[in-house]
Amino acid sequence: MFSVTYHITCYQGESIEEKSRWICLEQSVELPLKVIPDYILKAIPGKIQQINPITDVKWEVEIAWPLENIGDDSTQFLNVLYGNISLKRGIKVVHVEWEPLASLFNGPSFxxxxxxxxxxxxxxxxxxxxxxxxxxxxxxxxxxxxxxxxxxxxxxxxxxxxxxxxxxxxxxxxxxxxxxxxxxxxxxxxxxxxxxxxxxxxxxxxxxxxxxxxxxxxxxxxxxxxxxxxxxxxxxxxxxxxxxxxxxxxxxxxxxxxxxxxxxxxxxxxxxxxxxxxxxxxxxxxxxxxxxxxxxxxxxxxxxxxxxxxxxxxxxxxxxxxxxxxxxxxxxxxxxxxxxxxxxxxxxxxxxxxxxxxxxxxxxxx
Amino acid sequence: MFSVTYHITCYQGESIEEKSRWICLEQSVELPLKVIPDYILKAIPGKIQQINPITDVKWEVEIAWPLENIGDDSTQFLNVLYGNISLKRGIKVVHVEWEPLASLFNGPSFxxxxxxxxxxxxxxxxxxxxxxxxxxxxxxxxxxxxxxxxxxxxxxxxxxxxxxxxxxxxxxxxxxxxxxxxxxxxxxxxxxxxxxxxxxxxxxxxxxxxxxxxxxxxxxxxxxxxxxxxxxxxxxxxxxxxxxxxxxxxxxxxxxxxxxxxxxxxxxxxxxxxxxxxxxxxxxxxxxxxxxxxxxxxxxxxxxxxxxxxxxxxxxxxxxxxxxxxxxxxxxxxxxxxxxxxxxxxxxxxxxxxxxxxxxxxxxxx
The missing domain is CATH 3.20.20.110 (Ribulose bisphosphate carboxylase, large subunit, C-terminal domain)
Structure with a gap:
């Protein structure tokens, strides 16, 4: 697993728990709960690690993602990081835990x-x-x-x-x-x-x-x-x-x-x-x-x-x-x-x- | 030349004329007027074609760009279209005049x-x-x-x-x-x-x-x-x-x-x-x-x-x-x-x- 930290803003009608869970599904299985078999639900979606308030409408949320969802492919990393959720509003990526991903990236050569x-x-x-x-x-x-x-x-x-x-x-x-x-x-x-x-x-x-x-x-x-x-x-x-x-x-x-x-x-x-x-x-x-x-x-x-x-x-x-x-x-x-x-x-x-x-x-x- | 149509929003302290002129320079010579030789200023920057109000704070602006600024390269087209101005605020691209660019793009093959x-x-x-x-x-x-x-x-x-x-x-x-x-x-x-x-x-x-x-x-x-x-x-x-x-x-x-x-x-x-x-x-x-x-x-x-x-x-x-x-x-x-x-x-x-x-x-x- 590797974790991503987001600053999430909730707008009218949104709750931080629902919006965070939605991200976990949208960036993986992309299906509602009722049509996902249990063993998939355990293995594939992101897992919420922490939700901490920043203001009345903004939270810091940490979600852990299975490395297997990326495979061997840094393009797919970007897809998991910010694919469909880029089209929502109020989701700001602030940090990625890079250590578990170190085999996928080289960083600067100099x-x-x-x-x-x-x-x-x-x-x-x-x-x-x-x-x-x-x-x-x-x-x-x-x-x-x-x-x-x-x-x-x-x-x-x-x-x-x-x-x-x-x-x-x-x-x-x-x-x-x-x-x-x-x-x-x-x-x-x-x-x-x-x-x-x-x-x-x-x-x-x-x-x-x-x-x-x-x-x-x-x-x-x-x-x-x-x-x-x-x-x-x-x-x-x-x-x-x-x-x-x-x-x-x-x-x-x-x-x-x-x-x-x-x-x-x-x-x-x-x-x-x-x-x-x-x-x-x-x-x-x-x-x-x-x-x-x-x-x-x-x-x-x-x-x-x-x-x-x-x-x-x-x-x-x-x-x-x-x-x-x-x-x-x-x-x-x-x-x-x-x-x-x-x-x-x-x-x-x-x-x-x-x-x-x-x-x-x-x-x-x- | 090919033209790009923008919807431009002005925030406090901005005027639509200045912001439009700024785009013409920023997306080409990227220098202030006083250090640009006259012959460059005539040939290279975008040229404002029209400025029409949409609301009190928003205008539709058409700017024409020299094809030569793109050369033979569709990547450079994107750079001229929305390179540095992507980092400003209040600039929405709504339309490009594609005809003059038709040699650079194929469109759908089917x-x-x-x-x-x-x-x-x-x-x-x-x-x-x-x-x-x-x-x-x-x-x-x-x-x-x-x-x-x-x-x-x-x-x-x-x-x-x-x-x-x-x-x-x-x-x-x-x-x-x-x-x-x-x-x-x-x-x-x-x-x-x-x-x-x-x-x-x-x-x-x-x-x-x-x-x-x-x-x-x-x-x-x-x-x-x-x-x-x-x-x-x-x-x-x-x-x-x-x-x-x-x-x-x-x-x-x-x-x-x-x-x-x-x-x-x-x-x-x-x-x-x-x-x-x-x-x-x-x-x-x-x-x-x-x-x-x-x-x-x-x-x-x-x-x-x-x-x-x-x-x-x-x-x-x-x-x-x-x-x-x-x-x-x-x-x-x-x-x-x-x-x-x-x-x-x-x-x-x-x-x-x-x-x-x-x-x-x-x-x-x-």
Whole structure:
């Protein structure tokens, strides 16, 4: 058995006992009690472990599920976790007990320590610049990358909107950015690590991952809610070893309803981590989106905690991160954080390189 | 260009003009105006076509997007459609103009006419029985299938929770159900068509699809929100031709928030249709979930309309459909409907075969 913890809200006419029992049946046998043989009823449905009140209308409920209902298949895990109940309302997944599931998932292949070692980054906070905008040519993006790198930025990732458009086709873009960064290294003795966005339909993802590796990329970015969590898991288990940044594009409806879906900590912390992300991008509190500070802190904790059977993962707060607020966020989030910066690096009065240098100085002062 | 229609809700401090312009930038260049060169600003962001009020706080907004932002990639279409804005609130996609996108999508390979022809079903409403519960052996499921078939049910599909569990492994299950239905045919001169659930991680989906075909299945069921919309599209375009039933497992958070996500008509009608589903399962009004009658009717319309460039698709209302209410729903939904029945067929006083016969009589009387 493995247990799942839900925060369940009851609406008019619902009782917490009935709603919890309904989940136990709906996510397994999917039949009313009277047409289920006794031996099936004993073995297959979820078993309620605990029901504890949070408010007058909300409860924390723990349900244990038979591992046999999943079989050998992480897709079926997601189906048991949140298949039909996704269509109900007032059911928020907050935590999964991963230990019994450890054989089904690998977790990150690098993790925090692995990323620091691979890129030789000492025990300090890090920064990642975003290559954009969509519409730039591969050459323009490569030129921009050299400026970030010259200023000492640790990582450069493609904007999540850069796919394989004619403006800067995937192959050209990766080749030219990698070449430009090699030149930077020869000139400055330093180069940033480059993570292109390889997201494409799952059936072609491994091919694009291998292509990124062959072209000399240092890691990759994937959008798991578009290419599939299992596809990310398969990359993490691939013999070609590149660290993975997971980006939350297309995932928003799981987290925007406070009473339904997944908590940000569960989705971008626990779930992305189980499925093999080394770094997890999320919209920081106070930015263009609406995550609360409390949710961001819980997400960081879920990404990094040592209670999970998987390697710790690096949180990557972004979505409006500003140079001048990094000292503040370094104090709040700590050193095992990658600050993700887009527009702010493009708006320095003396240019992108100076902006990047300023960020690097801040990170090293921390 | 192709246009997307949104219903946008404004919350405190938001204006509809600003929020619409924000979408145009966020889903393309993802930068503030002041750091975007003019020629990029002209070519890349979405262009607002119309803003029309619906209520005091809600507007219908049409935005046109450059096809070039998508390139050759249906995954990137989803990214442009609802990538980062999924993380905002109050943005509901209600319609896409598909004509300019027709080269990127195939739509259903059978459609309503193709399904009727393949299974030789005259111009009447149809029924599909659900094989369950999880926990039954392959032999027990096969026995149940013969009872549905003997009663004259048109289609039998696996419950969406049947994957590759030890209770009834995929291979055994498909083999035994197909064999049992062959025997039915020899005995009764009729057999139902069988659609096993082939859902698995996208990288293994084509293999399981081919396996289903080799074992003699008549069609397949997939859970596109688990295996990926593009994976379903690839099956629909596969040289091995089996009709596809799409099931909404794991998709619920897109539709449960009335102000955010997708409308049921858009997701289960337009989007599943573009990505190649021949039949679309949804929870009917008045059942275990909470779709309104109005939403169900709009979904049927989006599945079947002739204004789309893709073949019409069969709506499959389920989630608590009862034998005794089928005459009512036949009047409301019309003949191009497959009524999906689970528990109701198991609860007839004289057994499953009689229940199925009763349903068949109702369908033929319509």
């Amino acid at each position: 993790g925090i320590t692995g990323v620091r070692e691979k890129f030789n980054i000492s025990d300090r906070p890090m920064a990642c610049a975003v290559l954009k905008p969509m519409g730039f040519s591969a050459g323009q993006l490569a030129e921009r990358a050299t400026q970030f790198s010259a200023g000492g930025i640790d990582f450069i990732k493609d904007d999540h909107g850069l796919a394989n458009q004619s403006y800067a086709p995937f192959d050209d873009r990766v080749r030219m950015v990698v070449e430009a960064l090699k030149d930077s290294k020869a000139r400055d003795g330093y180069r940033a690590a480059y993570f292109p966005n390889i997201t494409v339909s799952a059936s072609r993802l491994q091919e694009r991952y291998n292509q990124a590796a062959e072209l000399g990329a240092d890691g990759v970015m994937v959008l798991p809610d578009l290419c599939g969590y299992e596809a990310m898991q398969e990359l993490a288990a691939s013999p070609v070893e590149l660290p993975i940044i997971a980006h939350p594009s297309f995932s928003g409806t799981f987290v925007t309803d406070p009473a339904h879906g997944f908590t940000p900590a569960f989705l971008y912390g626990e779930l992305y981590r189980a499925f093999g992300a080394d770094c997890t991008v999320y919209p920081n509190a106070g930015g263009r989106f609406s995550f609360s500070l409390d949710n961001c802190k819980k997400l960081n904790e879920a990404a990094r905690n040592r209670t999970s059977p998987f390697k710790p993962m690096l949180p990557m707060p972004g979505g409006g991160m500003k140079r001048e607020t990094i000292p503040h966020w370094m104090k709040v989030y700590g050193k095992d954080t990658i600050f993700l910066m887009g527009a702010s690096l493009l708006q320095h009065p003396t240019g992108i390189r100076r902006a990047s240098e300023e960020v690097r100085r801040i990170l090293e002062s921390g | 459609g309503i006419t193709g399904v009727r022809e393949k299974f030789n079903i005259s111009d009447r409403p149809m029924a599909c029985a659900v094989l369950k519960p999880m926990g039954f052996s392959a032999g027990q499921l096969a026995e149940r299938a013969t009872q549905f078939s003997a009663g004259g049910i048109d289609f039998i599909k696996d419950d969406h929770g049947l994957a590759n569990q030890s209770y009834a492994p995929f291979d055994d299950r498909v083999r035994m159900v197909v064999e049992a239905l062959k025997d039915s045919k020899a005995r009764d001169g009729y057999r139902a068509a069988y659609f096993p659930n082939i859902t698995v991680s996208a990288s293994r989906l084509q293999e399981r699809y081919n396996q289903a075909a080799e074992l003699g299945a008549d069609g397949v069921m997939v859970l596109p929100d688990l295996c990926g919309y593009e994976a379903m599209q690839e099956l629909a375009a596969s040289p091995v031709e089996l009709p596809i039933i799409a099931h909404p497992s794991f998709s619920g958070t897109f539709v449960t928030d009335p102000a955010h996500g997708f409308t049921p008509a858009f997701l289960y009608g337009e989007l599943y249709r573009a990505f190649g589903a021949d039949c679309t399962v949804y929870p009917n009004a008045g059942g275990r979930f909470s779709f309104s009658l109005d939403n169900c009717k709009k979904l049927n319309e989006a599945a079947r309309n002739r204004t789309s460039p893709f073949k019409p698709m069969l709506p499959m209302p389920g989630g608590g459909m009862k034998r005794e209410t089928i005459p009512h729903w036949m009047k409301v939904y019309g003949k191009d409907t497959i009524f999906l029945m689970g528990a109701s067929l198991l609860q007839h006083p004289t057994g499953i075969r009689r229940a199925s016969e009763e349903v068949r009589r109702i369908l033929e009387s319509g």
